[in-house]
Amino acid sequence: MTSDPVGERQDVPAVSPAEEGEVPDARAIRRFTAQAGNARGGASLGALLSDVYYAVITLAIGIGLALGAAQALRVALPDEPAVHAPRGLSLPTLVVVLVVGLAGILVSLAGRLGPVGAGGAEASWWLSLPVDRRGLLRPAARRLPVVAALVGAVLVALLDAGLLSDAAGHVARVAVTAALAAAALVLLAAVLQSRGVRRSTTALVGDLLLAAAPVAAVVLALGDWSVRSVPTLPWVGAAGAALVVAALAVLVDRRLGRIPERSLRESGSVATQAVGAAVSLDSRELGRALTDGAAAPARRRTSRLRTARGAASALVTADLVVLRRSVRHVVQILVAALVPVLVTSVPQLASPFGVLLSVLVAGYVAMSATGEGARRAQMAPVLDRLLPLGLKSVRRLRMVVPGAAMLLWSLVAFAAVGRWTGGVAGWLALGVASTPVWAAAAVRSSYRPAPDWSGPLVSTPMGALPTGVGSVLARGPDVVVLGLLPVWVAILLRTVTPTLVTVQVLCAVVAVAVASSTATGTLLERMTATQEELEKQRREATR
Amino acid sequence: MPKNVSQPVVRAQDLLVGYGGAPVCAPVTFTLNLGKAVALVGANGSGKSTVLRAVIGLLDPSGGKLSVLGAEVDERDVAFRTAVASVLDDDAYFPALTVAEHLYLTARGHGMLGADELVSRLLEEFGLVEHARSLPVALSSGQRRRLLLAAGFARPRSLLVLDEPEQRLDRAMRDRLAQRLVDEKEAGGAVLLATHDPDLVLAVADRAVHVADDVTRVLPPGEAATLISRENP
Numbered sequence: 001m002t003s004d005p006v007g008e009r010q011d012v013p014a015v016s017p018a019e020e021g022e023v024p025d026a027r028a029i030r031r032f033t034a035q036a037g038n039a040r041g042g043a044s045l046g047a048l049l050s051d052v053y054y055a056v057i058t059l060a061i062g063i064g065l066a067l068g069a070a071q072a073l074r075v076a077l078p079d080e081p082a083v084h085a086p087r088g089l090s091l092p093t094l095v096v097v098l099v100v101g102l103a104g105i106l107v108s109l110a111g112r113l114g115p116v117g118a119g120g121a122e123a124s125w126w127l128s129l130p131v132d133r134r135g136l137l138r139p140a141a142r143r144l145p146v147v148a149a150l151v152g153a154v155l156v157a158l159l160d161a162g163l164l165s166d167a168a169g170h171v172a173r174v175a176v177t178a179a180l181a182a183a184a185l186v187l188l189a190a191v192l193q194s195r196g197v198r199r200s201t202t203a204l205v206g207d208l209l210l211a212a213a214p215v216a217a218v219v220l221a222l223g224d225w226s227v228r229s230v231p232t233l234p235w236v237g238a239a240g241a242a243l244v245v246a247a248l249a250v251l252v253d254r255r256l257g258r259i260p261e262r263s264l265r266e267s268g269s270v271a272t273q274a275v276g277a278a279v280s281l282d283s284r285e286l287g288r289a290l291t292d293g294a295a296a297p298a299r300r301r302t303s304r305l306r307t308a309r310g311a312a313s314a315l316v317t318a319d320l321v322v323l324r325r326s327v328r329h330v331v332q333i334l335v336a337a338l339v340p341v342l343v344t345s346v347p348q349l350a351s352p353f354g355v356l357l358s359v360l361v362a363g364y365v366a367m368s369a370t371g372e373g374a375r376r377a378q379m380a381p382v383l384d385r386l387l388p389l390g391l392k393s394v395r396r397l398r399m400v401v402p403g404a405a406m407l408l409w410s411l412v413a414f415a416a417v418g419r420w421t422g423g424v425a426g427w428l429a430l431g432v433a434s435t436p437v438w439a440a441a442a443v444r445s446s447y448r449p450a451p452d453w454s455g456p457l458v459s460t461p462m463g464a465l466p467t468g469v470g471s472v473l474a475r476g477p478d479v480v481v482l483g484l485l486p487v488w489v490a491i492l493l494r495t496v497t498p499t500l501v502t503v504q505v506l507c508a509v510v511a512v513a514v515a516s517s518t519a520t521g522t523l524l525e526r527m528t529a530t531q532e533e534l535e536k537q538r539r540e541a542t543r
Numbered sequence: 544m545p546k547n548v549s550q551p552v553v554r555a556q557d558l559l560v561g562y563g564g565a566p567v568c569a570p571v572t573f574t575l576n577l578g579k580a581v582a583l584v585g586a587n588g589s590g591k592s593t594v595l596r597a598v599i600g601l602l603d604p605s606g607g608k609l610s611v612l613g614a615e616v617d618e619r620d621v622a623f624r625t626a627v628a629s630v631l632d633d634d635a636y637f638p639a640l641t642v643a644e645h646l647y648l649t650a651r652g653h654g655m656l657g658a659d660e661l662v663s664r665l666l667e668e669f670g671l672v673e674h675a676r677s678l679p680v681a682l683s684s685g686q687r688r689r690l691l692l693a694a695g696f697a698r699p700r701s702l703l704v705l706d707e708p709e710q711r712l713d714r715a716m717r718d719r720l721a722q723r724l725v726d727e728k729e730a731g732g733a734v735l736l737a738t739h740d741p742d743l744v745l746a747v748a749d750r751a752v753h754v755a756d757d758v759t760r761v762l763p764p765g766e767a768a769t770l771i772s773r774e775n776p
């Protein structure tokens with residue numbers, strides 16, 4: 001701020017449309033808004049209790065199932081080998097690395113979402129009122145630390161129960177420690193927000209922490225250094241940590257009124273967009289909300305696309321610029337490349353199923369970071385019509401950058417798999433052959449149409465969903481699952497043959513052809529449409 | 544009335560505004576006193592709205608000096624929020640609150656004692672009587688714009704900041720708004736608005752500031768109106 005402090009503000013308004021009385025407190029404002037909403041939303045006490053009941057039951061069932069799965073996983077894990085593998089990683093070390101990565105994700109999300117924000121109507125209609133903003137923002141300020149504590153406790157408890165411990169007391173202590181740490185991290189982010197630290201800076205710290213976790217794990221594995229158990233707080237320590245968290249909560253509460261409206265509006269806007277995207281299962285929109293909404297307001301150096309020599313190379317260069325400018329996506333690809341390296345370094349996890357899962361999941365995570373250009377083109381179709389290229393050609397060209405990025409990912413990931421089986425060359429060949437499948441999946445998922453929520457409902461294990469939503473959401477993952485069948489077979493058999501590489505090349509060709517298609521309907525829908533068209537022609541011919 | 548009427552309500556001296564350290568327009572210099580109106584004019588994207596955002600505290604200036612009501616801009620200050628009313632292009636409403644309830648929220652939130660009478664008057668003035676019980680989802684974009692403008696007048700203020708208030712208003716409502724802003728000045732308030740409407744400039748503004756990339760100039764309203772007509776033939 002460069003203006004001079006020139007004195008006290010004149011505090012008597014020049015124009016008043018009516019006699020002024022006492023300004024109500026923030027709670028009264030909140031109550032007024034909530035009462036009107038409840039009255040029109042039909043939110044009776046019975047409906048509220050019913051919602052709470054279903055939420056608790058769903059949560060309990062979900063946690064119970066997850067704990068059961070974790071227990072089954074722990075039982076299925078092989079014992080720690082008697083002889084320590086050179087350049088291996090112990091399971092507790094991997095869990096510590098995962099926890100650090102989770103902390104990075106949490107800090108990054110806290111920065112991107114505020115953590116304190118006021119979205120939409122609240123920003124427009126509440127923040128201009130001359131009331132103590134702390135009272136208005138208190139519910140929003142509590143929300144994220146509480147959610148972080150719950151999610152942190154559940155995730156870390158599942159990690160502990162699934163991979164390390166069968167003692168309920170230990171799992172409970174780990175859960176409490178994780179809950180307190182998660183809440184403390186979010187509250188610290190809130191303190192930084194109230195001190196005017198940019199949200200993008202906090203998000204960057206989280207991203208770096210996330211990126212540092214697998215790198216540190218690789219360094220630890222190479223240095224042959226591991227921890228024997230996950231550090232936890234004793235109950236007395238947990239009580240002390242709880243006091244620290246409470247003190248942080250009080251500090252945040254006192255500083256809520258110091259958070260600039262600009263920051264509150266930006267955070268609120270990101271949170272609103274992100275929640276909307278999550279509820280409608282739109283991962284592309286969620287990515288846009290968390291990436292664009294939290295970006296630092298900086299002007300970019302104009303790229304003159306000097307390498308472009310025509311329409312095709314201009315498109316590819318533009319996609320490359322988009323990827324290069326998104327640090328989050330580059331970090332995502334790097335982190336994902338290290339996951340198979342880590343999994344193959346931990347003897348208990350390096351089973352064929354564990355390695356296959358790590359390759360598919362990490363590959364999908366990396367792949368989803370490469371299609372930003374295509375995603376933006378899906379949002380604004382005019383981008384694809386700017387150049388004198390057919391739509392199929394555009395889609396094929398949009399696979400070039402994802403293909404290049406996934407080639408680098410494949411070289412690292414499949415080298416790790418090769419090291420695990422004892423022969424690298426064949427696996428690298430399989431990795432290169434499978435790269436086009438990832439590129440095809442990136443483009444296919446980027447161009448998938450938005451789910452149509454207005455269709456007739458069908459009952460599913462996740463509740464009632466409109467027909468067709470599942471098939472839309474499966475566009476992209478379907479290519480990964482089917483197009484990488486040779487990789488599945490090779491990893492499960494722990495061997496690569498020339499035949500598998502050849503079949504993989506054929507699968508890649510089919511995947512590219514499928515992803516180049518501009519038809520938006522599912523296969524079933526297209527078959528039905530074709531059948532109806534044939535019926536129509538037949539009727540007309542008969543007539 | 545304010546304690547010190549001689550002091551400018553807004554004083555901008557070589558004010559630089561922008562994003563990421565890059566200014567969006569040339570430095571802006573102007574003063575605005577109580578009972579006066581200044582119009583910011585200029586082409587689309589010239590930086591008018593960005594200047595307004597700095598004045599109401601939604602953006603830190605990149606350089607120069609800016610004071611509002613004799614102190615530096617800080618929207619966290621309750622006195623600032625009491626004195627500065629702004630109507631930007633926020634198209635966000637509580638989905639369960641009616642038109643009238645949005646106005647009550649503003650009026651009662653600012654401690655207005657005659658809120659019933661005030662809200663009735665504003666509904667009448669802004670052509671919203673028939674929609675008083677409507678939820679925002681049922682309103683047209685023009686009606687939502689009128690609701691936002693009405694809310695700007697449902698509260699006490701020394702400075703009224705408006706970003707292109709003529710947008711989505713028909714001719715009659717534009718004329719009524721112009722008269723409302725003239726009344727605002729006569730009541731002792733200051734008005735700062737960004738606009739593309741030459742008639743609004745002529746009717747309301749005492750001076751205009753032409754915001755541009757190369758240089759910003761203070762113009763008499765007539766010259767500014769001509770400039771707008773030339774830029775938007």
